[in-house]
Amino acid sequence: MLEIENLTVEVAGKEILHNVSLSVKSGYTTVLFGPNGSGKSTLLMTIMGFSGYKVRSGRILLNGEDITHLPVNERAKRGIGMMMQRPPNITGVRLKDLVRVASKGKVDIAKIAEELDMTNFLERDVNVGFSGGEIKRSEILQLTAQNPCLLLLDEPESGVDMVSIEKLGAKVRELLQGPSHCAGWRERSGKAALIITHTGQILDYVEADRGYVMCNGTVACSGNPRELLAEIRKMGYQECIRCKLNQPNLVVENVASEG
Amino acid sequence: MASDEERRAREALRKAARFGDDIDLEAYSEGSRELAPVGSLEELPEDTKTTLLDTGIVPSGKGRAGNFLLMDNSVVHSAVMGEGVELMPLSQALKVHDWLKDYVWKAVRPDTDKYTAETYLENADGYFIRALPGAKVRMPVQTCLLLKDRNTKQYVHNVLIAEEGSELEVVTGCTTSKGVEKGLHLGISEFFLRKSSKLTFTMIHNWSEVIGVRPRTDVVMDEGATYVNNYVALKPVRSIQTYPTAHMNGPDGVCRFNSVAVAHPGSVLDLGSRAILNAPGCRAELISRTITTGGTVIARGQLVGNSAGIKAHLECKGLILSEKGVQIAIPELEARVPDVEMTHEAAVGKIAQDQVEYLMSRGLNEEDAVGMIVRGFLDVGIRGIPEHLKAEIDRTLQETDVRRG
Secondary structure (H helix, E strand, O other), X not given: OEXXXXXXXXXXXXXXXXXXXXXXXXXXXXXXXXXXXXXXXXXXXXXXXXXXXEEEEEEEEEOOEEOOOOOHHHHHXXXXXXXXXXXXXXXXXXXXXXXXXXHOOOOOHHHHHXXXXXXXXXXXXXXXXXXXXXXXXHHHHHHHHHOOOEXXXXXOOOOOOHHHHHHHHHHHHHHHHOOOOOHXXXXXXXXXXXXXXXOOHHHHOOOOOEEEEEEOOEEEEXXXXXXXXXXXHHHOHHHHHHHHHHOOOHHHHHHHHHO | OOOHHHHHHHHHHXXXXXXXXXXXXXXXXXXXXXXOOOOOHHHOOHHHXXXXXXXXXXXXXXXXXXXXXXXXXXXXXXXXXXXXXEEEEHHHHHHHOHHHHHOXXXXXXXXXXXXXXXXXXXXXXXXEEEEOOOOEXXXXXXXXXXXXXXXXXXXXXXXXXXXXXXXXXXXXXXXXXXXXXXXXXXEEEEEEEOOOOEEEEEEEEEOOOEEEEEXXXXXXXXXXXXXXXXXXXXXXXXXXXXXXXXXXOOOOOEEEEEEEEEEOOOOEEEEOOEXXXXXXXXXXXXEEEEEEOOOEEEEEEEEEEOOOOEEEEEEEEEEEOOOOOEEEEEXXXXXXXOOEEEEEEXXXXXXXXXXXXXXXXXXXXXXXXXXXXXXXXXXXXXXXXXXXXXXHHHHHXXXXXXXXX
């Protein structure tokens, strides 16, 4: 579904991503691990098409179409939806109005808001005065309304308290998998996700199929997400960096074998 | 023998106003004082009724406590439907209430500038509204000031008294008949809010491209009075200069000015609001949201703190949607005693790109995203506006061309 090919990205004149390649297959949930500042958010912002993230070289393909230079709304129209880490405040625009526009009138806003404990926020201005956890729930509410085929989630669990994370995790799972937990069904549903996680906590709620580790603006490693997480928890990201330096061909092989 | 007041007014006939372009009063002919009265607003021609509706005036008068219509310089309709309120032409009220002379021209000085001076000397008529002591007037009184003939100048002199403990809402629509491009509106409004009274006053300006507008409004507030002023100007106009001022003379008064305006290409809007906090415990909030799509907006605001324990905030925010547009924000804070809390916040600039792209990432195209942000931006300025007017203003906002030039 999504192919990132040798992507080099610059932000404010500084190269942040260097020659990144990865792929997210239709129906697959892919997680992106990596320490702070490794370029994970930059990658997601670039895939969504936000200005300020300048592609110097490489391509982004969605279902075979080159979307590298499409405007943000064209990407949304083609089925990409993103949960931002720090979305802007939009004073004067009520959350319910944005949700309604995002859903094109197709969903029961009151119902999904209730499921996410967001009923009282519908009349509030988008993100204004929201806590970290409230922002996450608001983003998931908007995404549920939008119902994209490819979800880009930037640290869905960060800043969320233990009670809310249950609900949030359940909603993310529902978004990705629908009512079924069967991997085969998921694949047929056509939904895919690229999820940034710093702690890996989201894996308690969401089945992931593949994991990538980003360090210093490059993909350091890829593989089974749970195994990767276990390694990271045991050895830390330093080990990934060291490992990558020792085996520069590992990543290339991994990507090639997926193709 | 000319009174002292009259003499000063005569001397002020050439006195330019402190702000705004100096308009040549000789270039307009005086509007008729002899237009035929109408029995009800429903009798007006269809296009006039539509014009009224656009400014929040309901021709049927349904849900209103009173109707008043000034056309050019003639009061053509004045009717009271509700209880607890008086409404009549000021000229008539002066005959009915002997004491009223102690109010007229006491809030606004006739020699303020040439516009007040001429209005004074022309002995202008307008509305007299009075909420009786303790009366909670359930429905709003609606007044409309309509410029009917081209090249006309309209003089208006309004006096409003909210007696002790009363509550009242007034909606004023100021507009022009279709086809009237050139005209001048001079409007003097003197509001007196007695102890513990509450007035919500909403003014909607729907002028047209070549109209000059010079309202002069002063509000005198006694102890515990509450004044809410909503001002909406979304349509093109040549030039508006206004600086309504609340004089908060009694303790614990509350006032709030909300203003939203759009400066279209060719429009110059010089809009201010001022609160003078003269007594302890007074609170004031002045909020303005302005947009330029090619015109000039000067958003002024002034808070004067003359008494201890007052609290006041001033906020002017402006969006520039066109290369040709100009936004000038001039917030002023003036404190004359130490124990005051006065703040201001001013910001002008373009729409934040991250906001536009955020909405685009939810599937909106750029134009719709900008429209949504702009309407939201203005919405903050009209949140205090009465519910019954919201739908109308929302509709106007939807129609307002806010595309980035």
